[in-house]
Amino acid sequence: xxxxxxxxxxxxGGPMARNLVQAGHGVVGFDVAPAALQAATANGVEPAxxxxxxxxxxxxxxxxxxxxxxxxxxxxxxxxxxAAAGEGALLIDCSTIDVASARxxxxxxxxxxxxxxxxxxxxxxxxxxAATLTFMAGGSEAAFAxxxxxxxxxxxxxxxxxxxxxxxxxxxxNNMILGISMIAVxxxxxxxxxLGLEPKTFFDIASKASASCWAMLNHLPxxxxxxxxxxxxxxxxxxxxxxxxxxxxxxxxAAGLAGAATPLGAAATALYAQxxxxxxxELDYSAIIKLIREA
Numbered sequence: 128x129x130x131x132x133x134x135x136x137x138x139x140g141g142p143m144a145r146n147l148v149q150a151g152h153g154v155v156g157f158d159v160a161p162a163a164l165q166a167a168t169a170n171g172v173e174p175a176x177x178x179x180x181x182x183x184x185x186x187x188x189x190x191x192x193x194x195x196x197x198x199x200x201x202x203x204x205x206x207x208x209x210a211a212a213g214e215g216a217l218l219i220d221c222s223t224i225d226v227a228s229a230r231x232x233x234x235x236x237x238x239x240x241x242x243x244x245x246x247x248x249x250x251x252x253x254x255x256x257a258a259t260l261t262f263m264a265g266g267s268e269a270a271f272a273x274x275x276x277x278x279x280x281x282x283x284x285x286x287x288x289x290x291x292x293x294x295x296x297x298x299x300x301n302n303m304i305l306g307i308s309m310i311a312v313x314x315x316x317x318x319x320x321x322l323g324l325e326p327k328t329f330f331d332i333a334s335k336a337s338a339s340c341w342a343m344l345n346h347l348p349x350x351x352x353x354x355x356x357x358x359x360x361x362x363x364x365x366x367x368x369x370x371x372x373x374x375x376x377x378x379x380x381a382a383g384l385a386g387a388a389t390p391l392g393a394a395a396t397a398l399y400a401q402x403x404x405x406x407x408x409e410l411d412y413s414a415i416i417k418l419i420r421e422a
Contacts, residue, residue, distance in 0.1 A: 131277065132156070132181040132188040134201060134208070135222070136167040139248070140191035142255040143221070143281045145170040150280035157181040179211035187277060188212055189219045194373070195228030202232045209239045217273050218243040221262070223374060226292045226299070226381050233266065233291035242270035245291065246278065247298035251366045253355075259283045263301070265294035296381065303378035306371055306412070307395045308342040313416035316349055327352050348416035357411035368415065369408035372399045 133144040136158040147154050148171035156172040157180070158164045168174050175181035178201050182188045188208055192198050198220055202208045208218065209232075218236050220229070220243070229245040236243040244266035254260040260282035264271055271287045278285045288297045315338065319329045326349045334344060343353075346365075350358040357365055364370075375396040382389045402408075402418045410417075 130155070130185040130187070132175070132185040133167075133172065133191070134158070134178045134181055134188065135191035136160075136163045136172070137191070138252050139221075139255045140189075141167050141170070142252070143189075143191065143260075144172050146255075146258045146281050147277070148172060152277070152280065153185075155181050155184050177206070178208060179206045182208040182211040182216070183213065186213060186215070187217045187219065187274075189221060189277075192220075192222045192224075194222070195224035198222050198224050198232060199228055203235045209236055209241060212239075212241055214240060216241045217270060219246050219274050219277070220244070221246050221248055223247045223298050223302075223377070224295060225377055226295045227384065229265065229295045230292040242267065242273065243291070244270050244274050245294040246274070247294055248282065249298070249301060250282070253365050255281070262286065263288045263294045263297040265290060265292050265296070267291075295377075299374060299378040299381050302371070302374040303389065303392045303395070305342060306375050306378075306399060307391050308340045309346065309348070309413055310395050310398060310415060310419070312340070312343045313348050313413070313419045316347075317416065317419050342413075346411075346413045348413040357413050358416075362410040362414035364409065364411040366412050367408060368399060368403050368410050368412045371412035372396070372403050372408070375399055 130153040133154055133156040136156050144154050144156055144167055154172045155175050156167050157175045157178050164174050218241055233243050244264045246262045246264040248260040248262055250260040258281055261284040262278045262282050263286050265288050275285055288294050330352050345355050347353040347356045348358050378392050379396050402415055
């Protein structure tokens with residue numbers, strides 16, 4: 128089993144690091160939040176005093192950080208991971224960030240002689256906890272082959288998306304579909320109710336017809352029908368509206384850089400932003416149905 132450094136031990140990184148420990152890996156970790164580091168230590172992670180110290184103690188370094196700015200700083204800043212990591216280290220960034228930042232950090236790692244993957248995840252906190260995440264990885268075939276056994280301790284589906292940055296490209300495109308789909312589901316179920324359709328009856332029809340989609344089958348924004356729906360628990364988040372705004376914004380940033388038209392993506396981004404600005408960012412993203420119903 129490998130020795131692994133894990134930097135960023137929050138809601139996602141904490142359970143991911145725990146699953147690595149449970150799989151038999153030696154894990155040294157760091158987080159800027161003392162409570163997160165303490166919780167990880169209780170789960171068998173050996174604490175480090177800094178990101179640089181953690182990176183210097185293991186040949187594989189995993190990061191799970193909030194945004195591109197933090198990923199750039201932790202990797203390329205003074206005393207960062209790239210400088211601290213040993214010769215030939217493998218760096219795996221599981222954060223969801225902008226494609227440009229991912230590719231910039233890849234380039235810096237390659238210049239220093241390190242292999243790297245951008246490997247964002249899908250599955251949320253529940254997937255991190257249960258080790259059922261989906262990893263979409265960008266980087267070389269060699270880096271992917273080296274990383275796959277490690278990622279398998281944290282996820283169920285591990286896909287090589289191609290060149291550096293392609294993991295992030297896959298993630299923003301995937302989440303743009305999810306965000307748009309949830310709004311469509313919320314609109315259709317709201318309309319159905321106004322027209323006199325019982326939600327359960329409509330679900331039984333739509334889930335077996337051409338309208339069926341992942342958002343409906345797993346995160347239906349109407350309570351009492353789908354077991355895994357956040358609507359059953361007052362929209363306590365599995366994936367928060369604030370996180371959806373972040374990811375939808377990344378999709379629109381990527382669309383601008385690529386010169387791609389995403390009119391539905393832009394409209395969905397605006398609706399989630401409106402919902403979050405109204406003070407609902409800590410609710411599950413499926414709570415967007417509240418905005419639809421009020422409209």
